[in-house]
Amino acid sequence: MLDSIDGVIDSLEQERYLPERALGVSIYLALQLGKPLFLEGEAGVGKTEVAKVLASLLGTELIRLQCYEGLDVNHAVYEWDYPKQMLAIRLIEASDEHVDADDIMSRDYLVARPLLQAVEASAKGKRPVLLIDELDRADEEFEAYLLELLSDFQVTIPEIGTIRAEEPPVVVLTSNRTREIHDALKRRCIYHWIDYPDFEREVAIVQRKVPEVPETLAADLAHAMEQLRTMDLFKPPGVAETLDWAAALVVLGTERLDPEVVEDTLGVILKYQEDIERLRATGTEQLLVPAI
């Protein structure tokens, strides 16, 4: 099923994800070579979705690590279970014995966070999907740690020892490119820039994801999005916004886009006041398919 490029693309499509061919090739490569897949692109083009779909295709667990500034070992890798340790210390002391480090520093007292979970869950023939989401939000210290983890998929805990993955998990890293990720990390990955879909693909995505939308409306939406993305906006809408918009219009029972509907639903697609004003200043008509 996933042993050819076409197989990968077909499977993704069955999961209602429509990739461009280049993305299909990248995913196939990542799976075949056991390398992490590094996906960059504007917000809302479906980066995170790739990991979710992959997990469902492989029939494995999706382990997700959301990055943020200051993300540290306690939250990314492991943490000790302090209440349990305290309890153990009390019990030992009640019997007038000495507390050794070994008594409270074993695997039983460890809480696995996503990275350790992924390492532990990787057994022969069962590779979980590890999603490291929005890596650009983490700081350089975390990136350096990740570099180490991605090269040998092992976690060393001083009190316990080294825990190693039997097989490397399927790793998907995403970045919105709010900053450049270090080349050393990218070099270890299969890199793919997810662009906005072209008109036909966007129509197809809308129809696949929101089947209630009539074909004419799907085309209207894709056309409007194309126009919006050429405008000099602070935050051009992504595919996620297209789908939100489609869902909103279905609820409103809209058949075709017109200036009034666009005006009423602007808040679904544009999230900055400056952008909304800019569009109003140039007129919402330009989003519509010109009548012939």
Add this chain to the structure above:
Amino acid sequence: MADAFTHNMVHFTRLLRAQGLRGTPETTVALIEAAEAVGLADRDDAYHAFRAVVIGRPNEVPVFDQAFELFFGSGRRWEPMEPLELKVHPHQRMHIIAPTSVAAGAGGEEGEEVELDEQLGASASTRLSLRDFTDLSTEEYAQVQRLIARMVWQPADTRSRRWRPSRSGSRPDLRRTLRQMTGPAGEMMPLAMSAPKPRRRPLLVLADVSGSMERYTEMLLYFIHAARGRLGKVEAFVFSTHLHRITRELAHRDPKVALSRVGDAVHDWSSGTLIGEALGDFNRNWSRRVVRGGPVALVISDGWDRGDPDVLRVEMAAFARTVHRVVWLNPLAGRAGFAPETRGMRAAMPYVDDFLPVGTLSDLAAVVRLLETVPRKRSPRPRPEPATPEPADSP
């Protein structure tokens, strides 16, 4: 067959390297692995596979395409070929910046011992430090550049979101506490505490390189280069009618090389200024990528602006909201009788936290000192005022 193919990939890697892309032995291995995984029957698939292991950012795609086409295009597929000589990065670089002073860097004897007091030093340099950059002789100009390179930068810290062990900290460190509790039983163990780790506040520089700034541009770029060398975390842009990011160009250690790279990368030196448009470009296309961790922003410009002051006002307001502090540096501000009354300056002033001159070496030293005392709290931002028509400037 494998040998010829490996050979090919080595050549392809070399070509990539010549083009300025990733091209190490590791790349060759990755290319071969990719080819084995995808096969070579379909040219497009091979292209996508090679691309995925070579590039690391979207703007490398056109360069990669060119290399791929050169190597695999027009029926010459898989045949060994001689390494190509490409003229992608011409070694001969233009000296666009302030031609009068380019030669200055070469002169100047080594070992001139200038005692440093505070930032810069007394005696010989005191005289120099108060002279406007435009009044310096070639030799003095080079001396000032050397003094800039020797400045000591100690910008104020801010808190990071990481924690470090600290006795006086405010947050219990349970991992260390529990660790300490093992051992002799029955003793009261104090809580181990932690406090936020300090980190250096990044610096963001936007420098005007339009015609009216021409005589200051080189020295100011020199100053920015020195800042980058000392601080590391510096994002730098120059603008006149357009905005250019020069962070990568400035990364070279040698200021002469770095400045000549900047010279190559920027094409609208010494033209007019559209400060508002340049800031708008920054706000929309760069702000989210390069503004992290509350930078102090240095805007270096004399405020002569050909653009619409209303645009400048709006963009300045948005800009000021995204950074920790706006420091406006104006080379003319040190002159007797100066008042910030150009149209552009008037539009920008409400959003400026500090307004300083940068015409002399001692002015630059004052900027460095200012950065040492940047407060941790932001100053309040005014709301954008309603637009009012203003008379045009005449430079």
